[in-house]
Amino acid sequence: MTTSNILEGTNEIINPDTYFQINSQPRTLPDNEIKVKGFVNKHDNAGRRIVLITSGGTTVPIENNTVRFLDNFSAGTRGATSAEYPFYLQPFSRHYTHSTNCFLDYMELKDDDNIEVNPKYSKKMKSVLKKYQKVKQEDTLLLLNFVTLSDYLFLLRSVTQIMTCLKERAMYYLAAAVSDFFIPSQKMVQHKIQSAEGGLTLSMDQVPKFLKPLVTNWVPEGFIVSFKLETDPSLLVSKSRQALTKYGHQIVIGNLLTTRKLEVVFITKDSEFNLKLSEQELKDDVEIESKIIPELVKKHDEWIKNAEMK
Ligand code: PAZ
Incomplete structure (x- = not known):
């Protein structure tokens, strides 16, 4: 008879507030909050806009004393490259x-x-x-790191809440690949799972949908852009629009895993259009972000103008 390790999840989705109650905040959070407050105050006082770019994957541990974890695909290229247009750059x-x-x-x-x-x-x-020296001199780039899902979510909540004071002048560009599934700490085993006990059956809980409180409560006046990654082309537009309708923010940018560096689709409430690199642009090493960012800057300008007219 074979035995196996079984980690059980549930079908119940906890709400975002509960997530923060049952998980401990990362040790680095207070220091990061101080850095963000300093950065935001300085640029807010100068009347500047600030863009929060999230980028990279999040890991989900399967043991409390973590030896193994599940990772989400992302090389972090989208975020780093986007930070260079029109500003600059792990950028650099x-x-x-x-x-x-x-x-x-x-x-x-x-x-x-x-x-x-x-x-x-x-x-x-x-x-x-x-470019790098200009950024350093003007102090226009603040880099913060996260590794796990929990690091990311605590940081996202703190940073967005600090940025609320910027109102419409803040853009949130959410390109990180955030895990949809996790094992709550109280359901995880404490120590390394032993292979001598046989195979491993994992069942995971669903991560609460944080975009909802972000759009509705954390930064309701901000300009919010989220990304949707799919692998099946037939689902890309419908899933992207579904996300826009569900959360009620300004733009979803859809991309396919295999073509994400060549083509994206912009989904807004009233429009849908593709941004694509031409054959010549590909030969010239043009990056798709050089098209995405100017388009977003234009839309962010309109967002700010509309708010001023109210
Ligand atoms: O980081 P990268 O450049 O390798 O990939 C970027 C991306 C595909 C992770 C990003 O464009 C994206 O779609 N982020 C959202 C992923 C999601 O649907 O959760």
Whole structure:
């Protein structure tokens, strides 16, 4: 007879408030809140707009003393690239990460004591460096990290609530790939699941839909853009529109896993249109975000103007 480890979930969906009550806040949250308050106050006082970009995947642990976890697909490219248009950029460092190049490939030994940038790369590096230095000088980029679903949700709630004061001047660009399923801490085993006990059967709870309180209560005046990722082309538009109708925010950007860097579909209350790279643009290494962001800036302008007219 074979035995197995069984982790049981339930079909009941808890509400978002309950989620925050039954999970402990991440240790880094108070420090992050201080950083965000400083950043928001400074730019709010200067009358600037602020965009919250969420990017990357969230992990869901299956043991309290976590050895294993489930991950959501996302390389974090969408968020990093978007932060460069029209502003700038892991923005910046994305150009020099292991997925593209090793940073050291850009360097050469000048002599025994000094290194320099390989002249082959200096033109490209110079333009990224200039943008990076401008961002540093003007302090217009604040990077915060999350790993688990819980890190993400606590951070999202805090940051959005701090940004409420910006009203219509805030944009929320929610590109992170957030897990739809999790195992509540009280249902997780404490220690590493033992393979000697046989296979593993997992049943998980559904993560509450946080977009609802975000749109309705946390930042009701903000301009909110969410992403919808699908793998089946026949579902993309219908699922994206369904999300827009359900949460009542401003835009859903739909994308397919295999073509997400080439094409997206914008779904708004009254319209639906595609943004796509042409053959020539592909050859020229144009990035789809260079089309997405100007379109959103235009729509955000209208959002602010409409609010001023009220
Ligand atoms: O991070 P990445 O560039 O590899 O992928 C971006 C993306 C596909 C995760 C993003 O565009 C997206 O669709 N985010 C929402 C995912 C979701 O439906 O939960």
